[in-house]
Every structure is written in C-alpha cells, then in structure tokens.
Amino acid sequence: MKLFVYHTPELTPADSVPDCAIAVDVLRATTTIATALHAGAEAVQVFSDLDKLVKISAEWPTSKRLRAGERGGAKVEGCDLGNSPLDCTPELMNGKRLFISTTNGTRALQRVETASTVLAAAIINRAAVVEHLLAHKPATIWILGSGWEGSFSLEDTVCAGAIASSLVDRLGVSLGDLAGNDEVASVIALYLQWQDNLLGLFHLASHGQRLLRLNCQEDLKYCSQLDLLNVLPIQREPGVLVKNP
Ligand code: 3SL
Secondary structure (H helix, E strand, O other), X not given: OEEEEEOOHHHOOOOOOOOEEEEEOOOOHHHHHHHHHHOOOOEEEEOOOHHHHHHHHOOOOHHHEEEEXXXXXXXXXXXXXXXXHHHXXXXXXXXXXXXXXXXXXXXXXXXXXXXXXXXXXXXXXHHHHHHHHHHHOOOEEEEEEOOEOOEOOHHHHHHHHHHHHHHHHHHOOXXXXXXXXXXXXXXXXXXXXXXXXXXHHHHHOHHHHHHHHOOOHHHHHHHOOOOOOOOOEEEEEOOEEEEOO
C-alpha cells in the first residue's frame, strides 16, 4: 500500500485516480454523511451544483427524500436541512435519501468519483476507514482534504494524520514504506501534536472559527470525537454513497 495525501482537490494529479480515494471534510460534510448513514439514511447523493440537486431530487418521492444545502456555512434557503450532523437524527433519516450540496466537501467527492473505491472519512469514523484499508489493502490510496475554496484546512489535515498514523501502527511498517508523498509525514506530525485536543485545534482552524461565529459550537464538539461511529460511507455509483454492509 502506498498512501498519498492531498490537502485540496486542486492539488491532486489531473490525469489519474488511485485504487482507493478517501474524501475528508471533517467540518462538516463527511461527518454529516457518516452520521446520516449511521442514522438510517438509505443513501447520500452528493452534488457540487445546487440546481442539479433540485432537479435530480425532484424525481424522488417527497416522503423518501431530504434536501440539504450549505453555502458559506449557512443553510441554503428552500432546503430541508443545512449541513449540521446534529440534524441527522434516526427519526428524520430513516429510509430516506439525503441529497446534499456543500461548499467544498461534495466537490472533493466528485473529484475522485471515478476511482474504483471511494470512501468518506471524518474524525468520527476514522477507525472504520482504517479497518477497511487493512482488510482490502488497496495498492494506491489518496486521502483528499476538502479545504476551504482551494486552501489548506487544519481539520482535514489532522484527520488525514489520524488515518495515516493508525495505518502505520496497525501495519507495523515504517513511515517511509507507507508514504507516497511528503505530506504523509507532515499530517502525522500534526495529528500526534493535537490528538488529545482535537476540539482545541478545531477552535484554532479558520473554518472552525467561521462555524463558531454561526453558533455551531456543538457541531465542532461532535465532529471532534475520534472513532465515535462504526460506519463506513462507500460510493455505490458515482456520487451516491451508502453504508458499507
Ligand atoms: O465546505 C463544506 O463542504 C462544508 O462542509 C462547510 S460547512 O461546515 O457546512 O460550513
């Protein structure tokens, strides 16, 4: 296994995809996707384009769909939900398809949708992602941060580090054996420095601060809980994620 980390979709090589691509948007798209599937959503379908979301979801029975839209951290008018994982309760999600469009996270998933395996990772489901990698041992793995409008984000980077650090430990290999690019060593260093205070790091992060200004303190707390849920969102068809059985 060779692991490559990219901080944003823009930094990935243009002409290839890996055997396994892992999209990360800890604050908050991949945390929301994992939570929705854990709460019983039938699937989560992602869109970078809101008009397309509205058009495709209109073909779905109203009782079986939920529309979630976020721009700039806030809920998009006309959608049922914004992008808070705390809204993804079993009562609301059970049996529904969640159609979702967010500023950065859904774009990251779309960048790698042609890879043979596509996973969505967050801090809350880190262990489930690692277990999948250990069981399937894909030859090339990308961890792809969503960042914020093309720039680096601390929260996605530390999640990449949490996955990479656990892989090194569990495989019993050296960092040099696993790392496909220099970013891998740097994400592990960030994780080792902040592993006991992930919430503190999220408060420092620029997007964490944006969410705090929108009164999303509880979202940050929720998103910082390592290995909270045993759920693995995996792409079944381009743009459609389901819970790995
Ligand atoms: O950028 C994204 O995709 C979102 O996750 C941002 S937010 O956390 O909903 O503001």
